[in-house]
Amino acid sequence: MASRSPSTPPHRDGLSRRGFIGRTGAVVAGTAAASAPLDTARAAPQSAPAQQGENLVAVALTVNGRSVRLMADPRWTLLDTLRERLSLTGTKKGCDRGQCGACTVHVEGRRVLSCLTLTASVDGEHVTTVEGLSDGEHLHPMQRAFIAHDGFQCGYCTSGQIMSAVALVGEGHADTDDDIKEYMSGNICRCGAYPFIRDAIKDAREEMR
């Protein structure tokens, strides 16, 4: 059994996600994501449960400008660490196999898939998630443009789309409709909001320049 222990981090409170949201409400969960969890993460070495595996790795990284230290099971992906240890649930788990783009975050300023990134391999690096885009209540131009253009329907892929789109403009791949289509192809939208996503990107790119 030891070799088949859960490879995703346990929730920081030992609560199921459903129980957590059910008890506290989505609004509280949203504000908690901004403050409390990073402190919890610093206490992780002492609280690491036995079933995590015996070879924990000390990892120090900067998430949305804040220093985070934790002892990570080598199997934890950055996605699971963000969501389950740091309660930064804006980053979504879609396919968990590197095929859908919902988990897109920035590492050292580049867009990557957090589901295929091991937490242990980003030691010392800077991570930005969708929670780190806005300046307090002041949304990033790309976030505002997605709202203005209805760049989503169910919203599940949206944070990945926005993270990808912000990077896209920085890469210089947002100049033409064809470029936007090609360089956003790693972000799948099952609702088919693509035309509105493209409009949002064209709108935001002007403001980002």
Added chain:
Amino acid sequence: MHAYDFAAPRSIRSAIDRAGGESAYLAGGTTLVDLMKLEVMTPSRVVDINRLPLKGIRVDGNGLRLGALERMSDVARHPGVRSRYPVVAQALELSASQQLRNMASMGGNLLQRTRCGYFRDTSTPCNKRLPGSGCAALTGENRTHAILGTSDSCVATHPSDVAVALVALDAQVELYGPHGRRSLPLGDFYRLPGNTPHLENHLLPRELITGITVPSLSWARHSGYLKVRDRQSYEFALTSAAVALDVSGGVVREARVAVGGVGTRPWRLPAVEQALVGRRTTEAAYEQAVAHAADGARPLAHNAFKPELLRRTLVRALTTVGEL
């Protein structure tokens, strides 16, 4: 995922010392982490090589040298690569997504595992994943599978695009292992499956790819990569062609041709290269030159379309490059 130890050494020597047994090297992780989640790969130790000094892109009179840890996106946007080896840049840009290209290393790209659905599904037989268990693709869903270089043990394609471009350009892989450094032509680096499809290349235990070199070829400026697939972007090839042409006075002087999506390894077509020499740069001439491109192919129940699609892919790629 099975449990494993994790090490992140800072020198090549140290990485090799930490490897061994059931270890796996980690670069971009886009293949390894995926396959560890699927429990297709179950290393007992992961050696993260991202801190090793294996970066650098050099384009000069000797040709092209790529450090093994250069990321696909950085190579694709390099001005020297784009202008002097466009087939390499195009093959990279037509691969995966920008997120994956930002992660995946050049060395790892060459070592990526097949996308055969049976290889990725541990509930089915697969000689590549579990030697001797059989091949479910032979009689199963095999529309995307290989038609060249196959055996009764395995019909899986090699999925890399840039490996096809590099094989066409006579690239070499630089290797470093417990017994020192050596290099091999990339075309000889890959094995045919035969009855040992789990052995995919000639890497020795603990050996690392440290770099890729492409010899100088002035007319590689006239090159390109065409990829035919089920959707326009972010998909593996049904067929693909890497082509470079040396054209003078409307006549082909020399040619380089390799194809992907059809072979169990990146597939060079020397007979097509020979057949192109001396021909006019017309569609009719290209059609004649590629007539035997798929000779020896063994189509399966669902991919009998591939030989014809391959010939048409080649004609389109040659036409495009011939007009440059």
